[in-house]
Amino acid sequence: MSFTSWSAFWQMGGYGPYVWGAYGITVIVLGGLLVGYLWRARRLRQQLAHELRRNQVQRLRSK
Amino acid sequence: MSTAYSWVTAFYHLAAPPRCYQLIGVLLPWLGGGAALFFIVGCVWGLVFSPPDYQQGDSVRIMYVHVPAAMGSMAVYVLMALMGAIGLIWHIKIADMMARSCAPVGAAFTVLALVTGSLWGKPTWGTYWVWDARLTSELILLFLYMGYIAVQNAIEDRDKAAHAGALIALVGLVNIPIIHYSVEWWNTLHQGTSLFKLKPSLDSRLLMPLVVMLVAYALIAWTLILIGTRNEILLRRRQSIPVQPWKKST
Numbered sequence: 001m002s003f004t005s006w007s008a009f010w011q012m013g014g015y016g017p018y019v020w021g022a023y024g025i026t027v028i029v030l031g032g033l034l035v036g037y038l039w040r041a042r043r044l045r046q047q048l049a050h051e052l053r054r055n056q057v058q059r060l061r062s063k
Numbered sequence: 064m065s066t067a068y069s070w071v072t073a074f075y076h077l078a079a080p081p082r083c084y085q086l087i088g089v090l091l092p093w094l095g096g097g098a099a100l101f102f103i104v105g106c107v108w109g110l111v112f113s114p115p116d117y118q119q120g121d122s123v124r125i126m127y128v129h130v131p132a133a134m135g136s137m138a139v140y141v142l143m144a145l146m147g148a149i150g151l152i153w154h155i156k157i158a159d160m161m162a163r164s165c166a167p168v169g170a171a172f173t174v175l176a177l178v179t180g181s182l183w184g185k186p187t188w189g190t191y192w193v194w195d196a197r198l199t200s201e202l203i204l205l206f207l208y209m210g211y212i213a214v215q216n217a218i219e220d221r222d223k224a225a226h227a228g229a230l231i232a233l234v235g236l237v238n239i240p241i242i243h244y245s246v247e248w249w250n251t252l253h254q255g256t257s258l259f260k261l262k263p264s265l266d267s268r269l270l271m272p273l274v275v276m277l278v279a280y281a282l283i284a285w286t287l288i289l290i291g292t293r294n295e296i297l298l299r300r301r302q303s304i305p306v307q308p309w310k311k312s313t
Contacts, residue, residue: 026132038290041297
C-alpha cells in the first residue's frame, strides 16, 4: 500500500487533479465509446427486426 | 473443381460476414470480460499498490493510462491500414468493415494519449504542450484519424468509401515509425524509449502494472473494434449491400 490514508490517496502527493483528471477522462472516453457502440448495436438489431416483420406482413398480404 | 479454387472459396466462405457475425458473438464475452478484469486490476495496482517515483512522485501513475493509450493509438492505426490494404487488394468486405470500425477507437486512444500526456507534462515539465517531434507527430495521427472518418462519412458508396479510406490510412502509415523513432532522431522534450529495448529501463514494480494495463487496452481495443465490425455487418445487411467479394455495390 503506497498511501497511509484515504485523504493521502485523493491528494496523490499534491498531483491529485492531474492524476484523477487523467484517469477520469480515460474512463469517460472509453465508457462513452462502449455505450455508444452497444446502443448502436441495439438500434440496428431493432431496425432489422422491424424490417423483417414488415416484409413478412407484406408477403402475407400480397398472397 | 481444382483444389486451389476450393481453398479460395473456403477462405471467402470463412470471411463471409454472417460467419464473422457469429464468430464475433462467441469471442466478445471473453474479450470484454478480460478487458474489464485487466483494466480494473491494472488501475488498482497502478493507483494503490505501486510505488511513487522518486523524482515525479505520484504523478507517475498517469503513465499507466498514458502509455497504453499511446501505444494503442499506433497499433490500431496499423491494424486499420492493414485491413484497408486487404480490402483494397482482395476486395474482402469484412476487412473494409473492420478498418472502418478501427477509426473511432484509434482516434479516442489518440485523444487520450494527448490529454493524459498533457496532464502528465504540466507537473513534470511545467507545460501542457510543446511542439516537439513526438507530441506533434501524435497530433498529426489524430488529424489522420479525423480525415479518415470524415472521408468515409462523405462518400455514400460504402465500398468506395472503404477504398478511399484505405488509401489515406496507407499514406499516413509513415507517421507511425516517425512517432516511434522521434525521440531518437530529434532532440525532444518527451523522454526516450524505455520499453522497446533489450533491457527495459523501468523498475519491475512499475513495469508490471504497466504490462497489465497494456494487455487491458489491447483487449479493450479489440472488444470495441469487434462490436463496431458487427454493427457494420448489420448496417450493410440493412442497406442490402452484397457481401460476396465479386459483387459490386450499386
